[in-house]
Amino acid sequence: MWIYEKKLQYPVKVRECNPRLAKYLIEQYGGADGELAAALRYLNQRYTIPDKVIGLLTDIGTEEFAHLEMIATMIYKLTKDATPEQLKAAGIEDHYVNHDNALFYQNAAGVPFTASYIQAKGDPIADLYEDIAAEEKARATYQWIIDMSDDPDLNDGLRFLREREIVHSQRFREAVELLKDERDRKKIF
Template identity: 40%
Template sequence: MFYHRTNEFLYPLRVACPDPKFASMLMEQLAGQNGELAAGMQYIIQGLKCKNAKIKDLLLDIGTEELNHMEMVAHMIELLVGEQTSTASPEEFAFQLLGGGGPLWINSMGSPFSSTYVDAVGDIAADLQSNIAAEFRAKAVYERLYRQAKDPAVQDFLKFLISREEAHANLFRQALDEVQGQGVLKDFVDTSYSRQYYDLSQPRQSYRLT
């Protein structure tokens, strides 16, 4: 399924100078709940059991790209950590002690990656809805990281990833439009109870289900 070409990334990676503190923040998008590893695993497992050939191809293509993003984020973390020194900061020391100066399958808080981050229920409509939300969540985290980044080269890299999250969200939305009436969308809103909105707030709000 895969061919690996060393250092052949989708976007050039560089940093002006090491920044271990930001590297620890970027770990969130390597192995966190909304990170690249979770996205790649989610789309690939969905694609492997998808019966729609066109959408199966889409899921596997995007899943493969997410694994490339994962590798890029991992390499960016390595660049931001920099060379090991005897006068390491707390962030540098953590990377050196636990990962030998490189990334690990942990998030920014040090929690290990979990397969519970992967959403795949086997329903084409439900999975595509979940994927759209996943791309938006990833975009939100990358935008927060962008605002924290001080290195223009790192900001450029984050802008690239933000743009790719938007592209994936649009592709999944287009795919969802093509499966209307399938999966959980079949006979959707077909009873009177499906059309009722229970206003349980006091005072009452103006929102109504149409």
């Protein structure tokens, strides 16, 4: 069960109407290494992982939904009140034709979200290594979006999200250490 707090994890500010940036950001919304994929991946892996790291997956998976909500807000603000002409100039007229200004779970190239983005191998080490890789890939994606963006307010929010990827990666790495821990055993190697 979840409890919803009706505010964003970090304030989202956008300086100007910029549909092109929204096109890039949709990668973190419905892309393979996006926030939706992350949330669903971690929350799904919880059932087949040792007890001592289930809580970590719950916490991080939940936070990914908070990030998803921030990304959605960014995309919404960047395209709100944009005219069809502006959307066309930004190269997202095909999105407009299909969805108007609605958000859709797809990547920056318009490919719809698919469950095959998410692995669940059942092996705790394999799954946690995938989670670490996912965090690093999301971190890199945020870097490339920041590189493309000239909106300082938006970048402030993106920097926060990138920092969270770093912390999540750290915690998954610690989870691996927990699972391979030898401290309880007599060390006769």
